[in-house]
Amino acid sequence: MDAALPPPHVVDTSACTGEIHDQGAQVTRWAPRGAAPALYVSSAVRLAPGRSIRAGIPVCWPWFGAGQRPGMEPAHGFARTARWALVDRTEDAATGEVTFVHRLTSDAATSAHFPQPYAVELRSRFGATLEVSLTTTNTGPEPFEIDEALHTYLAVGDVREIAVEGLDGAAYFDKVTGTEKVHHGILEFAGETDSVFRSSGPVMLHDPGLERRLIVRTEGAGNLVIWNPWDAKAREVADIGDDDWSQFVCIEAANVLENAVTLAPGESHTLTYRLELESDD
Numbered sequence: 001m002d003a004a005l006p007p008p009h010v011v012d013t014s015a016c017t018g019e020i021h022d023q024g025a026q027v028t029r030w031a032p033r034g035a036a037p038a039l040y041v042s043s044a045v046r047l048a049p050g051r052s053i054r055a056g057i058p059v060c061w062p063w064f065g066a067g068q069r070p071g072m073e074p075a076h077g078f079a080r081t082a083r084w085a086l087v088d089r090t091e092d093a094a095t096g097e098v099t100f101v102h103r104l105t106s107d108a109a110t111s112a113h114f115p116q117p118y119a120v121e122l123r124s125r126f127g128a129t130l131e132v133s134l135t136t137t138n139t140g141p142e143p144f145e146i147d148e149a150l151h152t153y154l155a156v157g158d159v160r161e162i163a164v165e166g167l168d169g170a171a172y173f174d175k176v177t178g179t180e181k182v183h184h185g186i187l188e189f190a191g192e193t194d195s196v197f198r199s200s201g202p203v204m205l206h207d208p209g210l211e212r213r214l215i216v217r218t219e220g221a222g223n224l225v226i227w228n229p230w231d232a233k234a235r236e237v238a239d240i241g242d243d244d245w246s247q248f249v250c251i252e253a254a255n256v257l258e259n260a261v262t263l264a265p266g267e268s269h270t271l272t273y274r275l276e277l278e279s280d281d
């Protein structure tokens, strides 16, 4: 059995329900009041110290995927499995909004692959909309470079039936084929998809199965990464339930490849993800 992860911080207000873990400063649930959950939680999710949580919004930092050099581990950087410190929690009684601030510093989590001093703050605002901002500050004497992503798992009725609007004309790197492409029209899904768009949105996800639309807006992002492993690949990915692959799509706000962020000493950068849900009725 897995060792226990401390329980998440829970939000239950007039505006929404939600939860966030100190591990990874990871939002795992959000639903506006009266609506179904907007974020996917794997039916095979494992909540254990040091294990990435297959749900919600993993924070990928300070590298993405396998990183820029061979041997960089863990995948997607160490922030998503590190224990962050909760430094603030505020609630606005009038709006029902709850805001958490989590912090990770080089004193708390270090890596041979990223020895530079830093402070990272994750501000999550749970309300009628969800807003998550990741701010990186270089607290050391030398410049450094980071990749980053707010790797959001969106819950969908059936990925084969959804349509994503807002990427017409966008260039992207197709990680499945390893080629550069340009997308035209609406984005629909018919197989494994792992695309790094050179676009920051906004995009609208039309979901006829769940009779709703999800609107993603970003700030400070050079890329949107869109991922679904499809059936065969999903079986190779840890902690995804056998029949889960059709029930999510990741639309991630990111700065990767040529959009990696370089920070001079004392400099900060913020990456923001806003999610809104509109029901059809």
Ligand SMILES: O=P(O)(O)OC[C@H]1O[C@H](O)[C@H](O)[C@@H](O)[C@@H]1O
Residues within 6 Å of the ligand: 052, 065, 075, 076, 175, 194, 195, 225, 226, 227, 237, 238, 250
């Ligand atoms: O299995 P994980 O380490 O969580 O990564 C899951 C996925 O994340 C991103 O979307 C990448 O673009 C994919 O290549 C990767 O497979």
